[in-house]
Amino acid sequence: MELEILGMNFACVLAALADGKIPEKGCLLPLASKLLGYGIVAASTTVKLPQILKILKHGSVRGLSVASFELEVVGYTIALAYCIHKGLPFSAYGELAFLLIQAIILVAIIYYYSPPMGTKTWLKALLYCGLAPIVLGGKIDPALFEVLYASQHAIFFCARIPQIWKNFTNKGTGELSFLTCFMNFAGSIVRVFTSIQEKTPLSVILGSAIGIVMNGTLLGQIVMYQKPAPKKEKKRD
Secondary structure (H helix, E strand, O other): OOOEEOOEEOHHHHHHHHOOOOOOHHHHHHHHHHHHHHHHHHHHOOOOHHHHHHHHHHOOOOOOOHHHHHHHHHHHHHHHHHHHHOOOOHHHOOHHHHHHHHHHHHHHHHHHHOOOOOHHHHHHHHHHHHHHHHHHOOOOOHHHHHHHHHHHHHHHHHHHHHHHHHHHHHOOOOOOOHHHHHHHHHHHHHHHHHHHHOOOOHHHHHHHHHHHHHHHHHHHHHHHHOOOOOOOOOOOO
16 A cells, blocks of 8 residues: 655555554654655745744844855756756755755845945846756756855855854854754754665765854854843832
């Protein structure tokens, strides 16, 4: 009997439980991987929402590196295009689509609250709008595609460095959202496990491993530089 939903086969687990047995590792791990994968995709729809809301609430992008968020958009675009055209299961990369949409919105908000946009900023935006559909549509040479995907690890690495350095020099993290960084960090850890189970290319697993290191560093900085809340003075009778 086959009971498959969204690529998840529940038959062997249900059969084992019906016999009063614990499902075997070879049956349980792939199912757990699929469930976690879809869990990451579902959670990714709100990952950057805390960061967006924090900026809108304070009307400020203090302490945020524009370059970090711009490079993030480029990295998500390349990674999403690669996974789509490699035919990977949606559970293995689906969060990239939602993260890309949120990253674009976030960059637009950062531009809005930053000093007036100059020619350079407009050119970067127009260049992205012109090239992104070509990359996402896979309308480039396969060899170039491989080079682009290999470069996206460096892009994500470089995307975090300006923000990490800015936090270090400012000895503070400004409007950086703890919740968004925590979800990015946790998602990277889970994605390493699911990528191994889905037998994705080693380069995909490497990307998640880099995410653990860089997002973990940002998370550590938020905790390190967090200023204690001022103590309230007790009222005297």
